[in-house]
Amino acid sequence: MPELFNVLPPASALKVLLDHLPVRVRAESVSTAEALDRVLAESLIAPSSLPAFPRSTMDGYAVRAADTFGASESLPAYLSVVGEVPMGRASDVKIEPTQAAVVYTGGVIPPGADAVVMIERTQKLDATNIEVLRAVAPGENVISVGEDVKVGEALLAPGHVLRPQDLGGLMALGMTRVKVATRPRVAIISTGDEVVPPDVEPGPGQVRNVNTYTVAGLVAHAGGLALPQGIVRDSFDALLSVARAGLDAADALVIAAGSSVSTRDLTADVVNHLGKPGVLVHGVSVKPGKPTILGVCQDKPVIGLPGNPVSATVVAGLFLVPVLWRLQGVDEPPDRRRVTAKLTHNIASVPGREDYVQVKVVERDGELWADPVFGKSNLIYTMVKADGLLCVPLDSNGVHEGEWVEVSLF
């Protein structure tokens, strides 16, 4: 338990956690067609050049550019049309001086030709002769071999999150399978004697499970797979047994703790029994979220979230999300959308603590305003009503009404 019970600033706490995780990224091969939003786990190198043949970018005539030099409407160049290059086939004509061949956009430039004259810049004289009304330079309206990608060129690096156009680009080169990071599986346990499943009518003093579903959503957005482990009573033996099974089945474990002090200590005890080094951080200087537990057991991250829904969501965003990206080989998690807005009310804070404040973003007279959604941190609907979070930094006393703030949108 090297750093047990140190209350650390969020950035330091995250660093401690990440530094204890293995560097190796688990990877699997998937069909490129199914690889959207997955994280690339290999360096991709072009296996061939693209295009593989010189292509026309216009409908028109493939020509030798030199034959068109000086051509104009008043002094056209005369060329004889010796054939047509059909789409999707090699050319069976060769262009000699003063010859041309019909080509279509995307079609092969026949041997001998080095440019294409747009059809609109020509005039047909008869069945086999045309006038060229404007000169073309060598290479004009032609994509040369390898102009898009050259064989051996580096395409994409490990850690890149695959976008729609990346899939298209890989398919263009016949790379129909790619190695991507496996989705980290996250076992999620909710604890608390008062917690019942959402489909159960709560008895007196009981509440429905919220955190499993909120955390599962954050896991999915970070590329992971949530493995909900149900609700566990506040008992060391019960929690240890479910936690052990969850950790075995998954790549990471989240325990959304009961909210009272005793159950928080229970979580820390359980984490320390799951494997070395156990609890690394117990307490983070963040509001909400101070009673956060960060640990590593059996080389897997284990995160104890505060039980109340807002704290659990903020803390999962601060620690679980970057950990899941790191497990996929991404050091800088994809940024959330941000907007800059003016603050509608003063927010007090305390130096030495990062405060995360839920805000609604509203437009007034053409300006964006960040309107804090105040509420006790136990209220899940403050988060439902909010559009995003603003962070009051560690060293700040607060932010004043009218100041510009940056809001990370949900």
Added chain:
Amino acid sequence: MPELFNVLPPASALKVLLDHLPVRVRAESVSTAEALDRVLAESLIAPSSLPAFPRSTMDGYAVRAADTFGASESLPAYLSVVGEVPMGRASDVKIEPTQAAVVYTGGVIPPGADAVVMIERTQKLDATNIEVLRAVAPGENVISVGEDVKVGEALLAPGHVLRPQDLGGLMALGMTRVKVATRPRVAIISTGDEVVPPDVEPGPGQVRNVNTYTVAGLVAHAGGLALPQGIVRDSFDALLSVARAGLDAADALVIAAGSSVSTRDLTADVVNHLGKPGVLVHGVSVKPGKPTILGVCQDKPVIGLPGNPVSATVVAGLFLVPVLWRLQGVDEPPDRRRVTAKLTHNIASVPGREDYVQVKVVERDGELWADPVFGKSNLIYTMVKADGLLCVPLDSNGVHEGEWVEVSLF
């Protein structure tokens, strides 16, 4: 064919298309646990209040606030502890004047009590008596019934895209199923005699299919389901038959056209044969993407994309993406992430046309710069290398080096 062959500005073209679509949103009931990122298709009203009982936000003692008035370290209030409220159960004690009961965070406030004193603000005298070292106000450290949500309160409106905390909020109220818009199914056809599937080694003059996969990725990001219909030769009968089957099986049809003029006309002919009103817009004043076809057949949107990959991606982003959101009842599609950056090179444009320019976003001396990735629009890897698009507006002559521009990130 009411507006056939009018070249329209992108915003007008989109409006024509949307105005011809039915307003009705198709909906289905899904498990709330599976509803992440789905679009809500009903108004949600709280079926009960949250919390359903007054809850403590602290570990401590439930008291009558009046009994603590004036209490301080030097002059504590003396209370007798008459019991403990266990988590997840009703209280079997009632608090009379000068009495207190042990409560835990999230536990029930027993009848008679109206506030909670934190345990840290008390001192134990003996087994049943405590000193209260600080006064509490009525309601302090208590969440009252309905403080989070009141029964009958409007929660979320149709068109809302469900976020992690929304799922948690619904679960808290036992709303384990929700009505969401069905995912629009999008049939995607690639045409062109030169196009072969990605797993085929292209022969001379052949290229692999790119657009099906790029468009499928955009469809997935917009909440839709891509139904790839393969590659169709440049023949009216073949295209009509595959397009008809695709449109029957789907809620929208995309034809990524062959690139030559003749195949574009083919697409328009086919769209006009699929049903009324057929082609609505043929040609949009956008670069790349001028030969775009927008139509509605059998009340379903049909979009003819230009064949080259960059144009196809830009046009799908401009028209297909907002159409798919609209089919799910979302009028303002979720914004892409944007950054503001300085332009590294002059970009020329022509008034009367919107230009979309691919840029890489790079940091130099702490400033963000948008560096145009120039390249013929047929080059798929310009898009792979780019981080986003900047739009040169309809009425602009271009943008100068050093000007601030807004980049929509991919």
